Amino acid sequence: MSGFSTEERAAPFSLEYRVFLKNEKGQYISPFHDIPIYADKDVFHMVVEVPRWSNAKMEIATKDPLNPIKQDVKKGKLRYVANLFPYKGYIWNYGAIPQTWEDPGHNDKHTGCCGDNDPIDVCEIGGKVCARGEIIGVKVLGILAMIDEGETDWKVIAINVDDPDAANYNDINDVKRLKPGYLEATVDWFRRYKVPDGKPENEFAFNAEFKDKDFAIDIIKSTHDHWKALVTKKTDGKGISCMNTTVSESPFKCDPDAARAIVDALPPPCESACTVPTDVDKWFHQQKN
Helix, strand or coil: CCEHHHEEEEEECCCCEEEEEEEECCCCCCCCCCCCCCEEEEEEEEEEEEECCCCCCCEECCCCCCCCEEECCCCEEEEEEEEEECCCCCCCCCEEECCCCCCCCCECCCCCCCCCCCCCCEECCCCCCCCCCEEEEEEEEEEEEEEECEEEEEEEEEECCCCHHHHHHCCCCHHHCCCCCCCCCCCCHHHHHHHHHHHCCEEHHHHHHCHHHHHHHHHHHHHHHHHHHCCCCCCCCCCCCCCCCCCCCCCCCCCCCHHHHHCCCCCCCCCCCCCCCCCHHCCCCCCCC
């Protein structure tokens, strides 16, 4: 989507690395709070965190001011998703819908579990490999209800509206028909992606079946309502940074100069990336039961 741009700070694949979002005026914004949920009627914005085929687990930093994209850290180490044969890294462009929040205080009636405290996740299934921090418009097709360590973690299935085949995709059954095996691979990926880290397999609600477009849009709308309560201080975000530059009814709204000061205090952009650990290229072969 035109109008948005990114600015990197520090070296990629380092603990300090951040990707900030800017609006068409070049002012710093929050990809969590300042990018509208809708790009157009029936088209949602998506913030791309992880390009397809890559391994670095990048995500919107919900607790940092302006919520830049950074690499997830577990036990002091940068997090990479393993190559789980036959999948190379992430098998879709992966990211989030802005202005949504899975409230950890809300028990989801479909899953019986509370939210995972993040914006709602999206798997974009189009042909183009997107860039980290890219903002695209997507058509929502369906949703998968994953349970991740006892938390509800919805996975929206969507396609880039600029994809040459987008017109052929209008609901989840179109994905089954036109990309045979992709949805099964998606469940398999989410079920097993933490196993190489010594974690158990993930669970799913609805017997791991995908729900359709209408169901997905209802879930997204409910996470948008939870986000509204968060950013207007009706819900205590407990450490989430709600600093934003555009949400008029939000007590956390700040001016562009305050936003700039946050970024100016950080290390400058870096020419060279840090080296990615060699074991990121390893493949895991797991006997399926």
